[in-house]
């Protein structure tokens with residue numbers, strides 16, 4: 104998630120940086136001498152560890168933001184000695200200044216290194232925006248916040264929403280589960296951990312073996328790397344092996360504690376890793392760093408337990424066999440998987456900039472381009488209004504549909520939102536919160552969309568958003584300018600990662616944590632989040648989701664929601680359909696959800712609720728801007744631009 108500085112003159116041609124990087128790779132520095140005369144492998148690891156924190160569960164992690172520079176990430180065990188890699192890049196960062204973000208520099212360093220060592224590269228998507236601190240990685244852990252929202256009772260067996268089996272590592276323990284050199288126990292962890300960042304088997308195997316085509320492990324002696332940056336900021340990870348000027352560096356380096364390289368040509372691309380894995384017998388032993396690693400008689404190369412695990416699962420083994428004999432297949436799989444690894448957290452391709460951006464990939468869930476001729480939205484408005492004249496009760500349903508369509512957006516990895524109108528397809532259409540939306544879509548189709556059949560001028564996503572806006576106009580008198588140009592997806596692929604998280608909403612603390620978390624992921628500020636919760640929610644909508652009813656069937660937007668929250672006495676109960684809900688003791692037909700009640704149990708939310716309850720005008724003033732933000736959030740135009748920027752976000756009150 105990138106929240107910080109907007110760069111002054113953003114670089115769009117990265118060629119000069121690539122040239123500088125190539126010169127840097129073979130220019131060994133005394134403070135951290137290059138293994139085998141080439142820093143390439145170190146930079147590949149740097150980029151992989153920066154990007155590899157990404158997880159699909161909530162879109163957190165990834166190199167956009169470059170939070171690897173801050174705690175907690177910078178002090179993770181898995182990031183040992185990557186401070187040195189960033190120090191090597193420092194002169195380039197100074198040279199290019201604000202025009203080049205740390206995030207772009209780190210990923211470009213890894214990608215250019217692969218290319219420089221003869222590896223296959225698909226391209227580079229630039230545009231990462233640096234965060235100002237490590238705040239957005241706190242929930243990756245280790246931290247109190249992580250333990251609250253995603254506890255991991257046994258570190259080494261952590262489950263989703265965490266992206267790793269072991270907090271503090273990128274994915275899993277290389278030595279094997281809980282440090283046991285057990286490849287049979289390791290392969291399920293490898294698959295599971297890579298799945299949590301949307302990698303399938305072929306991508307997983309290509310990435311591990313492609314990455315380990317390069318470089319070496321570092322564990323010259325058992326004495327460890329020394330204190331981490333948060334323990335010893337002036338001299339982090341000094342290394343305890345060796346003595347004198349070379350203590351802790353070069354042949355005396357200690358990073359992860361294993362020792363050796365996977366191939367005989369660690370600065371040259373190839374498929375030797377897979378041949379070694381495939382063709383030889385490997386046995387476990389304890390290396391000079393005191394960790395379990397694997398050796399093959401008569402060979403100088405080594406393997407980790409996680410590498411050996413790829414030979415123990417039939418599907419992984421088939422891929423190892425394929426890549427060992429078919430370099431082209433490996434080239435193709437690795438180049439695509441690497442690009443996905445370092446780019447997925449950037450969202451749609453419309454956020455990418457640079458001179459070498461590949462065509463949109465499947466993982467970017469591309470949408471068709473906006474047609475050159477769009478519908479006349481005054482005419483669309485007339486159609487909607489004449490349908491509403493016949494059926495005025497639809498007004499609040501249109502608002503509801505538009506909100507549900509947009510509310511999947513997450514700022515963390517720029518996924519979701521109404522563009523594409525994936526709410527029409529499974530899985531979104533099957534989510535409990537979307538029960539009944541198919542009927543509203545059908546109503547729009549029959550009354551409006553059919554008139555544009557075959558023309559392509561009116562997409563469902565524009566129609567849903569526009570109809571929501573018209574609905575808002577009817578319910579509040581608020582006029583908003585409409586930003587058109589959305590197009591439709593042909594399926595719901597990608598939404599599987601965006602499903603509302605299940606949690607125990609009978610527990611107030613758990614509900615509070617999850618509501619807060621969802622607000623943070625959405626990119627909305629607390630005020631924006633709170634104001635939007637007062638959107639109209641007719642009983643039929645709530646009942647379709649399994650609740651007994653709602654707090655209002657009014658078709659007028661007002662601050663009534665906030666007044667009710669504060670003035671009624673709420674009793675928890677379970678609806679006949681099994682949903683936890685609250686019923687008003689004073690007015691038994693009025694219901695709220697546990698998420699609604701969270702707004703008065705959280706002190707910050709409560710103060711906002713109190714303000715809106717006493718000031719309807721403040722509520723009416725703030726609702727439209729929050730609405731505009733959520734409906735246009737996914738209209739990317741470059742890294743931090745928005746195609747709807749020109750559209751006013753304020754409102755006119757009739």
Ligand code: HEM
Pocket residue numbers: 138144145147148151274275276277293310311313314315317318319320321322357358359360361407409
């Ligand atoms: C199961 C997943 C993986 C595990 C457990 C793992 C583990 C390790 C370990 C323990 C090291 C040694 C660090 C040191 O002591 O210097 C290492 C190095 C390295 N890894 Fe991985 N790795 C994994 C996947 C990957 C992937 C996906 C890539 C890139 C595509 C990659 C690229 C590298 C490179 C280039 C090095 C060498 C760094 C150097 O020479 O300084 N690894 N890995």
